[in-house]
Amino acid sequence: MLKSIEKIKGLGVYQNYNKPAGTQEFGIKNLIYGWNYSGKTTLSRLFAQLEAKTTNPDLFGCEFSFETDNDAITEKNFTLSSISVRVFNSDFVKANLHFDGGSFNPILLLGKESEEAQRKIDKLVERIKRSDSVQRKLNGEVEALKSRIAQTKTEAAKFIRQRLKVDPYTAAHLGQDVQVVSILDSQLLMEKELSDAIELALTPDSKRPSTVDELQASPAIEALYKEAVTVLAATPSFSRTLKHLEENPEIERWVQSGLHLHSTTGACEFCGNELSPARLEALRTHFSKDLTDHQEKVNGLLERVKAAELRLTWPKAAELNPQFRDSYNLAIDVLPAAINALNQAIKKLTGEVQRKADDSRKTMTPSPLAQGLEVVIKDAVTAVNAIIKQNNELASNFTKARSDSLRKAKYHYVQQFLDEQDAAGLEVKRDRQVKRYERLKAYVAKFQPEIDKLQAQISQAQQGREKINERLASMLGSEAVQIKVVKDPAGQDRFQMIRKDGAPAKNLSDGERTAIAFSYFLTKLQEIKPAEFKETIVYIDDPISSLDANHIFQVTAAIRALFFTQQDKNAPWKTTCKQFFVSTHNFEFFNLLREIKPVASKQGARLFLIKRIAEKSSTLEDMPASLARYQSEYHFLFEVIHQFNQAPDKTAHDVLMLLPNAMRRFVELYTYSRLPGPKDSELVDERAEVLFGVERAKRILKIFHYFSHGNTLDRFAGNNELIFDLEHAVRDLIDAITENDRPHMDALIAATQP
Structure with a gap:
């Protein structure tokens, strides 16, 4: 339960408000009276922020503090507050009711929820239209990309078919090969590899290669040389x-x-x-035998060295399959020089061994042997034989090898096609556009259930139409406007205002619009479950704007019926909600509500006054005794005038801000009570001239006509010469009534006393 507003800072006319000392706490029922521009609506917006649990941009930066039964609610923690609040004010009307449409078919969009739902539906429908447009565009782009991809496939398949002489080979065959190649490592071949593969793939059976013999060579000089080093150094022993x-x-x-x-x-x-x-x-x-043995060793070595000379022949390159010839020639080119180097070393070693044989007693050392003579030949023979072996394997498995070469060449061109496609990005673009298309389809597919849900919300929001019609009839009478459901061009339900004869209700008056808005608010409150409503705080700001006296009674009756209850006519009133606040500038409405006095220990009815005390300063305080004691605004107006007349400092802002409106309103009521003719036939100036005299009436009314239409200190500050006339004008009014109606003046003064 809200107990009080301790402070408000930086909010409209509440620039630095602090709760006046001694001000009573809020009760269960709270009536707040204040003239226009005093700050009632601003206060209601502060309550509305508690309802929304979000910051109103118009209230951004302000500070406030509500004292409650528990912790204080401030601008820092109000979003976490658990209290339930409902507010009726001009913002609620703007948010929930819009009287749109042409003069022949006025449509009432009723309810913030239904309006918001319809706005969402319209946005969703617009999104669907835009999505459909984009989908059509994407579909066209996808089809164009598919066509380009298909064309490139056809051209690539045609090239492969003609280059490798494979028929049939269509785009479909290429597509199958693409699936295989795309999961393998790159199938691109080097230029020579590709050339060999194509040549073999195109080799006819009549030119299939034949096998050739591998080379057999076992060069041996290093062991002989090692032996020669020993033999040539040895000499026989002689007795x-x-x-x-x-x-x-x-x-x-x-x-x-x-x-x-x-x-x-x-x-x-x-x-x-x-x-x-x-x-x-x-x-x-x-x-001797030793000499004989020595000579035999030398001679044997000599024979073996002579036999080590290498004689090797090899196939001609033309005998091999063309794809091996270049590599064969490169490998075979090493052998002649290597064999010649070996044989030259053998001849040199032969001569040295021969000299040893000719002179057994002489110690000799063979010439150094070049390194790697055997290895070069062996490696070259191995390389040559490897090529010969490949050639022979090809010859032995020609059919399979030719098929493999055809596959390699074909996969090379398929890989080339894939790389070109990747470079061009056609597949990626197509897939990306297809994904966008599919996402849009899925995106749009989600809209229809949401639209259906929103339409159901609109239908639910309109269920209270009959209840609203009942309230309108009660407030405005049987001739009042009524609401009926019509279809708009898009087939959506709308509320249309009609007269009793069924004709569209055009040019709704401010009073009718006020009645419709308040009827809607009361109906919305009945959507709250009773148990929850008992814990709800309701704030109503001026629900009787532009309504006449009869309608004010109807509004009061509606409030009494919804917010207050009695077990019987003698029982005390009780509120149906947790707390009830009403702010108004209409004293008649204020008095009607004041009659309802709910009874609760320490928390009954409370009366408050909002008044403007400076340009940007208003205060919320207890109702003055002059208003609280009497069922009339008249006494309060006189009290303001009387206090100014008695004030020693007549420049105080709190007095100046209230005085012009109080003076003008008091003169209107006083002159009308004395001359109660047809109200519309006479102006207050005319009545004042009759009662006060022409000159005195002009002095009294001139200044208050001017200042009563201004509510800022700027208007006062810019007219200093008129401010000095305030005191004289008030004095003239007091004197005029005293002279002409002394008993009336005495009674008024007595009413202002405590």
Whole structure:
């Protein structure tokens, strides 16, 4: 329950409001009286912010504090407040009622919920239209891209068909290959690989390749050279040697070669002389077994070195399949020079071993051997044989190899097609546009259920139409306007205002619009469940604007029926809601509501006054006794005038701001009570001239006519010379009534006393 407003800062006429000391707390029923421009509507907007739980942009930056039964509600925490509030004011009317349409078919859009729902429907329908337009555009773009992609596929398939001589090969075949290639690593071939693959793929059976023999070569020099190093460095051991033979190796070799012919003594086969046993023994001793073994090693090495010379022949390149010829020639080109280098090294080693054989006793060292003679030849032979092996495998599996080459070449062109498509981005563009198209379809598909839901909300919002009609008849009479449901061009339900004869209600008066708005508000409140309504705070700001006295009674009756209840006519009034606030500038309406006095311990009815005390300063305080005691605004108006007349400082702003309107209104009521003729036939000036005299009446009314239409200090500040006449004008009025109607003046003064 709200107990009081402790402060308001930076809000309209409440620039620095603090609750006046001694002001009573809010009760269950709270009536707030104030003249126009005093700050009633601004106060209602503060309550409306508690209802919305969101900041009103017009109230942004203001500070406020409501004291409650629990923690204070301020601008910092009001969005978290759990209190339930409902507010009727001019903002509610603007938000919920719009009287649109032409003069022959006025349509009433009734209810913020239904209007908001219809606005959402209109937006959704517009979105659907825009989406349909975009979808058509996207569909056209997708079809154009599909056509371009299909054309490129057709052209690519035609190229592959003609280049590789595969028939049939259509865009459909290309599409199948695209699915395969797209999941593999890149199938692009190097230029040579592609050329070989195409050549093999196009090779007819009549030109299928034949097999060729692999090369057989086992170059051996390193082991022989290693052995030669040992053999050439070795010398035989001798027990007794013949110096002549030792010094003449050729003779020695000659003698050694023929010694076996003279196994026994006898005549020499060369000279015929007798070969003595001693000489034969000497020769045999010279040629020892160690020498013989050594010579055999040297001679054996010599034979093997001579045999190591390499003689190798190889197939001609023309004997191989064309795709291998270039690589074959590159590999085979290494062999001639390598073989020649090997054979030259062998010849050189042969000569060195031969010299050792000719002079066994001489220690020798072979010339250094070049590195890698065997490896170069072996590697070259291995490379050549690898190519020959590929050629032979191809020859042996020609049909499969040709098929594989055709597949490689074809996949190369398919990959090329895919890369070109990626570069052009046609597939990506198409897929992107298709996804946008599908998203739009899904997006639009969600709209219809939402539209149906919103239309159901509108229908639900219009269920109170008959109840509103009942209230209109009560407030405005049987001739009042009524609401009926009509269809707009889009087939949506709308409320149309009609007269009793069924004709469209044109040019609705302000009073009729006020009655419609308040009827709608009361009907909306009845949507709240009773248990929830008991916990709801209701604030109503001036619901009787532009209504005459009869209608004011009807509005009062409607308020009494909805917000107050009695068990019987003698029982006290009780409120049906948690707290009830009404602010008004109409004293008659104020008095009618004042008659309803709900009884509750310490929380009954409360009366408050809002008054303007400065240009940007209003205050909310307890109702003055002059208003609280009497059933008339007249006493209060006189009290304002009397207080000014008695005030020692007549420049105080709180007095100046109230005085012009109070003076003008008091003169109207006083002169009318004295001269109660037809109200519309006489002006207050005319009545005042009759009662006060022409000159005095002009002095009294001139200044108050001027200032009563201004509500700012600027108007006072710009007319200093007139301000000085305020005191004289008030004095003239007091004197005029005192002179002409002393009992009336005495009674008024008495009424202002405590």
